[in-house]
Structure formats: C-alpha cells, structure tokens
C-alpha cells in the first residue's frame with residue numbers, strides 16, 4: 001500500500017530553525033480582519049447582519065476587485081511540509097489543515113480550517129506544538145448511540161473548541177457509507193445505512209455550526225476505501241448511488257445544512273469527484289439546490305477550468321495538488337482566455353461569501369479563547385457511554401458486581417489509555433500520548449492513545465485488580481487462571497490512507513483464545529474502527545465493542561462494564577462472519593501501481609451492509625442494529641398509517657426489567673412478496689428512536705417516513721418513484737431480529753429529484 005500524502009516527522013531543532021517562532025505567534029494572533037460590528041458602516045452594507053446572507057454576499061461581491069475574488073477561492077495548507085519544502089503563509093494557524101486569506105478592507109475574515117470529526121486536530125507534519133484538545137469518540141461510535149441529540153451536543157462541543165482555538169471552518173461531517181468494512185476511515189463515518197448516517201451526521205453538523213462556524217460534509221462521493229483513493233474510479237449506476245451514498249449526503253445536507261461540501265479524491269464513473277459535473281453541478285447544486293460552496297480535498301484537484309466549470313468552488317489544500325490550479329496565475333489565465341467565465345468565478349466567490357455570512361463567521365469572528373475542558377469531558381464521556389455496544393452477554397456476565405473479586409485486566413494498553421484512529425482527524429490528547437512510539441512513523445501514524453486508562457477506572461470500582469500487558473500469552477493465561485474474572489482489551493488501530501484486514505493484529509486472537517481457555521469467565525472489550533472477525537467468539541461469554549472512545553473512554557467503558565449506565569449502543573455496521581460474505585472478498589487495488597487509475601465496481605449497488613446480507617441470505621456475526629441491554633424491552637402495538645404528511649409508524653416500548661435502560665426500536669420496510677418495487681434489497685431501515693425508560697415505564701414511538709426511503713430512483717425520469725402496492729413494515733431490534741410485522745398499502749407516486757419538485 002502506498003501513501004501518497006506522505007507526512008514526515010521533523011526533529012525539534014530543525015523545526016525551530018524552519019519556523020523561527022512563527023507558530024506560537026500565529027496561534028496567539030487574533031483575527032486579521034476587524035470585527036464586523038466595528039467596521040460596519042453605510043458604505044459597507046454587507047456587514048449589516050439584518051440582511052439575508054445571499055444579499056450580503058451579493059453586495060460584498062460587487063465591492064470586490066478581481067484579485068480579491070481570486071484570494072477567496074484558493075486555500076493554503078496550514079502546516080509546514082519539509083518534504084515538499086513548503087512553508088505556509090505566516091498568517092496560518094500553524095499546524096492546521098488550511099488557511100484562506102481574508103479581505104480586511106471589506107471586513108471579510110480569513111478562513112482558518114481545522115480537522116475534523118472528533119475534535120480539533122493538529123496536522124502531524126506540524127512544526128508547531130500539537131494542540132491538545134478534547135476528543136469525542138470516533139464518528140462510528142457516535143453513530144452507534146443512535147441518539148442524534150448526543151451527536152448534536154458533541155458537535156456543539158468540538159465546534160466550541162474549534163472556535164476557541166481560532167478556527168472558523170471545521171472539516172467535520174464524514175458520511176461515506178461503510179461499503180468496505182476494511183476501509184481505514186470507517187471510524188470517521190456514520191455507518192452503513194443512509195438514514196442512520198444522515199440523521200447522526202446532520203446532528204453533529206448542526207451542533208458544530210451552532211458556534212457560528214462552517215462545517216464541511218465529506219467526502220463527496222463514493223470514497224469507500226483508502227487503497228488507491230487518489231485514483232480509483234468508483235463505478236456504480238446513478239440510480240443505485242442516489243439510493244445509497246448520495247441519499248445519505250442529500251438527507252444530511254437537508255437536515256444539517258452544512259455551509260460547505262468537500263469533494264472526494266476518487267473518480268466517480270469516470271471523472272474525478274472534484275471535477276464531476278454530474279456530482280457537483282447536476283446533483284448537488286441543481287437537483288439539491290445546494291447554496292453552499294464546494295471545497296476540494298487536499299490533493300483532489302487536477303485541473304483549473306474543468307474543475308471550476310464542473311462546480312468546484314475552492315481549491316482548499318494546495319500544496320497537495322500538483323499545481324496551484326486555482327491560484328492567481330492559472331485561474332487568471334483561464335479567466336482571460338475565457339475557459340472559465342467571469343460569472344463562474346463570481347458564483348464561486350458568492351457561495352463562499354454566503355457561507356461566511358450565513359454561518360456567522362463574519363459577524364462573530366473567531367479568536368483564541370479559554371476552553372472549559374472539564375465540561376467538555378462530560379460531553380465526550382456521555383457520547384462514549386451511549387456508543388459502546390454490548391455484543392454478547394451469555395449468562396449475564398455483565399454488568400460486573402462492585403463486589404467482584406480478583407479481576408485480571410489483560411492487554412490493549414488498558415493500563416495507559418484508550419485508542420484513537422489515525423490520520424488527519426487525530427486529536428492529540430490533553431496530557432500527551434501515554435503510549436508513544438507505536439504505528440507508522442509517517443502519516444497516518446503515530447498511534448495516539450488518550451490517557452484515560454480503563455485499568456484505573458476499574459480499580460476505582462473493584463479492590464483486587466491485576467494487570468498483564470498480554471504480550472506473553474502464557475503469563476496472561478496464568479494470571480487469568482488465578483483470577484475470578486478476566487477483562488481482556490483487544491485493539492485494532494485503523495487510519496486514513498490505509499485499509500486494514502478484519503483480523504485483530506499482533507496475535508490477539510490467539511491471546512484471547514488462550515486466556516479464555518484458562519478462565520472462561522472472560523469479557524472481551526474491543527477497540528476498533530469498525531467490524532473485526534472473532535474466531536474465539538464461542539469461547540467468550542461477553543463482548544463489548546467500545547470503538548475509539550475518546551478523551552474519557554476509560555471511564556465510559558468502566559461505567560458500562562459495571563452497569564452504572566445501561567449498555568445502549570447498537571451497531572451502525574454489519575459484522576461479517578468471514579470475508580467471503582462481502583461483495584468483494586478481495587479488496588480491489590491492493591496490487592495496483594500508484595497513480596494508475598483502476599475501476600472498482602460497486603456491484604452491490606445500493607445494497608450496502610445489512611441490505612447485501614439480507615439479499616444474499618448471509619448470516620452476519622453481529623447484525624446491523626444489534627446491541628444488548630442490561631434490561632429487557634417489550635416491543636408491541638406496531639401500526640402503520642398513511643397520512644397527509646406521509647407514512648407514519650407507531651409502536652409501544654416497555655421496560656420489562658428491573659433496571660433503567662434505553663431501547664432502540666427500529667422500523668424496517670420491504671415490498672410484500674409479489675410487489676415489483678425494484679428495491680435493491682428486501683428491507684430498508686426507515687426510522688428509529690432511542691428511549692430511556694425506567695423499570696416498568698412504557699412509551700409510544702412515532703416516526704414519519706421520508707418518502708425517498710420508500711422509493712426507487714429512476715435515472716431516465718430523473719426522479720423518485722414509489723410503486724403502489726402492499727409493503728411489510730417490521731418493528732425490530734436489529735436488521736435480523738424482527739419482532740412484529742404489519743402490512744401497509746402505499747399509493748403509487750412519482751416526483752422529480754430536483755428540489756422544487758418535492
């Protein structure tokens with residue numbers, strides 16, 4: 001595997017020389033542009049917050065010179081890169097993802113860009129000291145909460161830290177569906193289902209933007225694997241894309257209203273995503289009437305006029321692109337020779353300005369401020385607790401009694417901290433990395449742990465707890481045999497630019513098997529970025545999937561282990577039993593020459609994840625939607641009703657146990673046998689809820705179904721179509737655990753994809 005976006009570790013001495021102290025100065029600076037309130041005057045009407053963002057953008061645009069316009073569409077990487085001999089402009093927040101110059105005379109602030117979905121990251125190429133910030137659990141963990149309110153709170157928290165770190169653009173909002181469970185970035189995304197992913201990611205975006213900054217949904221589109229990501233051509237028919245990955249973007253954009261969309265590295269059915277007229281102009285801007293701007297991924301631009309004319313509004317991470325395609329020279333030339341019309345440049349600038357006005361980034365400029373880390377720790381902990389999924393709990397091994405005696409904690413650096421995912425999104429831990437020196441030296445390494453040690457949290461709850469690192473199988477097994485109960489931590493680090501096998505690394509499968517043999521009372525706690533295979537599952541009574549649980553992960557894991565909170569996470573992704581159950585048992589592109597484009601045919605079409613399993617009759621290891629609770633719930637009273645608002649589904653959920661807990665009732669729909677609806681798979685998730693219920697408490701759930709989830713896309717008619725007939729609604733605990741069924745008759749309906757037709 002080749003990582004084109006190479007990152008180098010630079011020795012501190014060289015660093016000081018290269019920087020000349022610029023980093024700290026840059027971080028301490030306030031905003032270069034004066035706050036709107038102080039410069040607003042009659043002659044600068046675009047600074048009047050009472051006007052609509054569109055109007056303000058038009059007014060500001062009219063006041064701009066051609067050179068000023070060019071400034072806004074060209075972004076610089078925000079860190080020095082020795083291997084490219086690159087030093088960013090001195091105004092950057094050194095160590096950041098990017099910087100776009102502002103126009104001080106017009107009160108337009110610079111754009112300060114930071115990654116990403118779990119919090120304020122620092123680029124590893126950085127010559128500046130890493131920012132140490134609060135990390136949320138991985139995106140996939142947040143998706144596993146099935147609780148959009150929590151996702152929104154998490155977004156609001158990291159957005160607050162972004163603002164207080166001097167950033168007004170957060171590159172968060174990863175929503176590529178998990179088509180490929182080996183994808184090294186699955187941890188950044190919202191799982192495999194369009195409705196769940198869109199609901200959760202939109203909530204996070206809303207939270208981030210509540211801080212009057214811009215959030216960026218990404219990577220548009222079909223960036224489903226990292227192997228060959230810069231060159232691969234994702235082949236999937238339009239109708240199938242519209243019913244899967246594009247649908248996730250469409251719904252998330254509607255619900256979350258991100259001010260920016262980041263186009264992806266890969267090609268889609270031919271052209272690069274960042275110069276795809278189909279994706280950018282036709283689908284995003286025309287059909288979806290998207291008013292924001294399209295920024296490029298870092299190194300995803302390949303041309304000037306073709307990209308601009310296809311709908312790319314900003315080259316955001318120049319230095320990773322081969323040329324400064326949207327830089328003043330190349331852009332100027334294209335404007336001069338007419339290959340880019342002036343109206344197109346104006347549209348690009350207008351969209352960026354609109355985002356700056358609509359977000360509040362102009363009216364409330366960012367500056368470096370103190371951060372309430374104590375309060376933020378509680379937000380990330382709540383998210384982590386709800387995202388942890390109890391996969392198996394035979395004989396109710398969990399929750400642990402506080403009286404549990406002689407506990408062996410084994411493996412996974414549980415004495416030091418919790419794992420996080422690698423790449424541009426990595427948030428460096430407050431208090432430093434307690435397990436330094438692991439993983440690739442270059443990007444996407446190193447492996448970063450957060451200093452929230454599960455061992456310490458367990459020790460705070462039980463008296464006799466001994467630890468073994470798990471590096472010597474015999475020693476670990478011996479400790480297990482001498483203990484009453486074992487908690488074994490098994491980790492798989494994943495990261496950007498790489499894909500990973502589904503097998504736990506470093507002989508951990510053998511370790512688990514040996515320890516389980518020595519003491520069958522064992523709980524396995526997994527920290528992984530997505531599904532892993534579990535050859536030892538039959539030997540292990542309890543398994544908890546903790547993902548990458550963030551800044552307070554150790555505490556969150558302990559709280560779930562001890563039942564201080566219910567286990568309320570549910571899988572946002574299918575765990576396969578084996579690779580041959582996947583649409584592509586062998587990952588495409590593994591032996592590919594770098595820079596040579598190759599096709600990846602997504603033959604599963606819209607049948608992503610559980611839909612594929614359902615279609616093929618594969619039995620997963622753990623199904624999408626699966627997750628156990630410490631209490632038990634009755635699901636009943638399923639009713640379906642067509643109303644003027646659309647299809648409504650209702651059910652009643654009752655906590656039948658003696659503990660407080662949270663249920664996640666799920667609704668799936670499929671065409672009844674004999675109805676030719678053209679669906680990609682027998683069932684789709686169409687709605688869900690999460691209900692916290694006291695013992696004996698009973699509540700009604702009601703969801704209104706988005707009609708696109710009942711429809712197929714017709715690429716000839718350019719619209720959606722519901723085939724009239726009988727459909728079966730399932731009230732379910734997971735994609736394979738249907739509790740109740742009801743029939744509903746859907747009237748035939750058709751409507752255009754373009755928004756005005758809806």
Ligand code: BGC
Nearest residue numbers: 005097115116171297298424
């Ligand atoms: C990633 C983006 C990220 C950008 C800036 C790229 O390599 O694909 O997700 O936002 O870098 O760091």
